[in-house]
Amino acid sequence: MTRWLVRRTLQAVVTFVVVTVLLFVLMRLTPGDPLERLAGDRQMSAEAVAALRHKFGIDQPITTQFTSFVAGALAGDLGVSIEHYPTKVSTLVLSRLPASLLLGGTVLLLTFGIGIALGVFQAVKRRSRADRWLTRASLTLYAMPSFWLGLVLAWFFGIRLQLLPVAQMHDPLLDPDASWLVRTGDVLRHLILPAVTLTAVSLAAVMRYQRTALLEVLRLDFVLAARARGIPERQVLWRHAWRNALFPVVGLLGLWLPMLVSGSVFVEQVFNWPGLGSLAADAVGARDYPVILGTAMLVSAQVLLGGLLADLAYYALDPRVRQA
Numbered sequence: 001m002t003r004w005l006v007r008r009t010l011q012a013v014v015t016f017v018v019v020t021v022l023l024f025v026l027m028r029l030t031p032g033d034p035l036e037r038l039a040g041d042r043q044m045s046a047e048a049v050a051a052l053r054h055k056f057g058i059d060q061p062i063t064t065q066f067t068s069f070v071a072g073a074l075a076g077d078l079g080v081s082i083e084h085y086p087t088k089v090s091t092l093v094l095s096r097l098p099a100s101l102l103l104g105g106t107v108l109l110l111t112f113g114i115g116i117a118l119g120v121f122q123a124v125k126r127r128s129r130a131d132r133w134l135t136r137a138s139l140t141l142y143a144m145p146s147f148w149l150g151l152v153l154a155w156f157f158g159i160r161l162q163l164l165p166v167a168q169m170h171d172p173l174l175d176p177d178a179s180w181l182v183r184t185g186d187v188l189r190h191l192i193l194p195a196v197t198l199t200a201v202s203l204a205a206v207m208r209y210q211r212t213a214l215l216e217v218l219r220l221d222f223v224l225a226a227r228a229r230g231i232p233e234r235q236v237l238w239r240h241a242w243r244n245a246l247f248p249v250v251g252l253l254g255l256w257l258p259m260l261v262s263g264s265v266f267v268e269q270v271f272n273w274p275g276l277g278s279l280a281a282d283a284v285g286a287r288d289y290p291v292i293l294g295t296a297m298l299v300s301a302q303v304l305l306g307g308l309l310a311d312l313a314y315y316a317l318d319p320r321v322r323q324a
Contacts, residue, residue, distance in 0.1 A: 012304040019300045027289050028062050034082050034287035079290035089294040099169055100275035110199040119210025142204035147266035150197040165190050167272040194271045198264050209252055213245040254310025258302040
């Protein structure tokens, strides 16, 4: 176990280093000057722009820039944002992280909770009218662009019916002295539309994984033997079959963990949700290299961590993996 964990962790570290190098080099090779927009918006002189270019190290060779970046990153400093100068990248990321964790965590909970339940229901009711209807509905939602579905929901529930807010995370007119319960309710109302949008377009994958895995397990000999011994069907389903059908879903959960920090860029843009996705989108438009690199590194680390946790879950749940 220890040797496997060390080897798997080293693989993740090497992958993270390679991804970071590629991101840094590719961003520096893209055409355009990241200080052009900043200089135009703030009407800065040529001398001031040159001073900023020197401060950000843009006038240095790419090897020197990378060395400085690595030295700062190892010390916990990801640099200063160009667009939001002189705010640090770490400050921007930490300010947007709670909103992304709230949205991503809610979507993961809804997607896997509802998706697993519906997938089990489809497997039990396979080839029935309900199974076919759920398959069509989930695949239709899966095929919809998330930003388009978000716009439709915002128009219908926010503008047409005026039931839910369509932008931001807080009501700007809310009394600052409002109680904790009122402020929590306000955040939850703003959370409904983006969370429902992301959950709707993500359900199909979890449902199909769970349905397929459970149908395969229900055909195995140990399930047939349990039924032959007269064990009630409910116990056969949940105690014997469903546990073994969770492995593919566990792996899928590990791959989707980055949603906790990145969420969906398009949905955050549609609902003006103040998360890391909208921060990264704005940074790309402004060629804010430090912010782009900082958010990309965070998402990359989350992807690698999710894969490692999925492997650990497989190792703990499946004895065949431990024996291999």
